[in-house]
Amino acid sequence: MGTATNHHLVIDIGNTVAKAAVFLDKVMIGPVIRFSDQEWEEVDRLVTNHGVKKIIYSTVANVPPAKWIDKWESGQCLVLALGPDLVLPFSSVYTTMETLGQDRIAVVAGSMAIPTTSAPCGTPQTSALPARLIVDAGTCVTFDLIDGSATYLGGNISPGIRMRLQAMHTFTARLPDTPPADPSGRVGWSTASALRHGGQLGVVYETEGLFLRLQKQYPDLELLLTGGDANFLAGKLSVPFSLHPNLVLSGLNQILSNYVQNES
Structure with missing residues (x-):
């Protein structure tokens, strides 16, 4: 059993939702909390209830309010913002690390x-x-692709499922605004189902296609899934994969642990 100082708080602020979790060493304890910009008190309760002294956050949207950062730092917490100045547990050949998304x-x-x-x-x-x-x-x-020598090689960014469906409605005159639903069969039998097959199964085919092409260069390649639509992909893919719902949070804890170890 670790001491209170082993408790890490990790915060992931995404485009759609913000999440936070507490780790004891490398193990997540308790549930992941989802919160809005008006619910930072929920995050602060995690700090208090677990005696957290080390915090890391990443953001692709807004930063945590200064009110809470000031409170945590005045309580002798280490608060780190994920950025290009932190030493990472992998090397990289990516040419613009300063603009690489923190979630990636x-x-x-x-x-x-x-x-x-x-x-x-x-x-x-x-x-x-x-x-x-x-x-x-x-x-x-x-x-995102990382090789067996722990070198990050780069990756791709593509529209997500809802973005694809919304874009086809927004940038055309007559295609309907179609919400995601489970598409069956190989092709659509109506306009709505054709949109879902293209918008939703298109992500499946893109994932499979990239995996199979990369597998020719990396025969031992493994496919890891995470994110809000990972379960949808998991139900449709025809290639091997493993599912990791909290990979961003686990990665933040890994980076924080690496920082603490290097600084001690």
Whole structure:
């Protein structure tokens, strides 16, 4: 059992939702909380209830209100903002790390803490991890590739499911505003189902296509899924994958742990 100072609070502020969780060492304890800009008191309760002294946040939208950062820092908390100045647990050949999305940095870091899915059950991990394609299916879908030497090679950004459906309505004269639903069959049998097949299953086919092409270069490639639409992908993919709902949060904890270890 760790002490109170081993409790880390990680905060992920996305385009659509903000999430927070507490980790004890490398294990998430308690549920993930989802909150709005008006509900930072919920996050502060986590700090108080768990005696948190180390906090990290990432954001692709707004930063935490200064009121709460000031309170935590005055309570002797270390508060880190994920950014290009932090030492990461992987190397990179990406040429614009200063503009690489913080959510993408976090999922890559989180992927490094996951044992290989290709080893037989119960076999300890004794060698380097395989290459991995990490798909974060959210407002946008991001595809990020890290090789077996823990070098980040880059990735792709694509419109997410709802963005695809909304764009087809917004940028045409007559295509309807169609909400996501479970598309069946291989092709659409109506305008609404054709939109869903293109907008939703298009993400599935893009994921499969990129995975199969990269697999030719990296035969041991593993596919990791995360994000709000990961469950939809998981139900439709025809290639092997593993599902990790809290990969961004785990990655933030990995980066914070790496920072604390290097500073101690």
